Amino acid sequence: MSYKAQMKPPVQQQIALKLEDSVGFSCDTCGGVFFTEQMMLRKWSKILTGTPEDYVQPIPCFRCADCGTPLKQFFPKGMKDIEEGLGLTEVEEPKKSSLIV
Ligand SMILES: [Zn+2]
Numbered sequence: 001m002s003y004k005a006q007m008k009p010p011v012q013q014q015i016a017l018k019l020e021d022s023v024g025f026s027c028d029t030c031g032g033v034f035f036t037e038q039m040m041l042r043k044w045s046k047i048l049t050g051t052p053e054d055y056v057q058p059i060p061c062f063r064c065a066d067c068g069t070p071l072k073q074f075f076p077k078g079m080k081d082i083e084e085g086l087g088l089t090e091v092e093e094p095k096k097s098s099l100i101v
Helices: 080-086
Strands: 035-044 055-064
Touching: none
Parallel strands: none
Antiparallel strands: 035 055
């Protein structure tokens, strides 16, 4: 019986990405293809976090360099106050209430 070492050097998976296989992003409003990274700031109340100070975290987002429209694909969801101001709220089908009024 021969002992075969099962240990193999870790195979580094390197995916050769070719630019010609990629797909570009463009602005929904003006078709621009240049974007600038910007930061939004979100604050969590110290009441929620249980810390002595409010918690503030920057949230990165991209905006069209030409017209300023946020790139929706990367816009983090869940900031309804900002989404409404930017017109990013998705129209939801009104759900029928199960409550009989
Ligand atoms: Zn644009």
